[in-house]
Amino acid sequence: xxxxxxxxxxxxxxxxxxxxxxxxxxxxxxxxxxxxxxxxxxxxxxxxxxxxxxxxxxxxxxxxxxxxxxxxxxxxxxxxxxxxxxxxxxxxxxxxxxxxxxxxxxxxxxxxxxx
Numbered sequence: 431x432x433x434x435x436x437x438x439x440x441x442x443x444x445x446x447x448x449x450x451x452x453x454x455x456x457x458x459x460x461x462x463x464x465x466x467x468x469x470x471x472x473x474x475x476x477x478x479x480x481x482x483x484x485x486x487x488x489x490x491x492x493x494x495x496x497x498x499x500x501x502x503x504x505x506x507x508x509x510x511x512x513x514x515x516x517x518x519x520x521x522x523x524x525x526x527x528x529x530x531x532x533x534x535x536x537x538x539x540x541x542x543x544x545x
Contacts, residue, residue, distance in 0.1 A: 446462055454538065455538065458541050471498070471502065472502055473503075476502060476506040477507075480506075480508075487506045487507035491509050491541065492508050492509070492511070493510070494512055504526070511529040511530075512525060512529070
């Protein structure tokens, strides 16, 4: 399975990694990233991160919670799983994610842990 990377709006400082760990999702991710003030967000940034990790965007699953996450992921060539905390289901589907999840725990069935 492809390596997974998560990106989304900034949770309270330092909260994303513990939430991922509490959800039992840590084995699914090679990296967990969240936007912060001053964090550039766009397809070129995802491509840059992929180059740093020596993977293609096609090998990455971005987990986002906004329609913009879907657009930037697809523009970079990555697949995206959308957890639409602030979007209604129709708007989430209209965004065109590869996977529409109810919550982070849905990743456990979508991506089996990799070694």
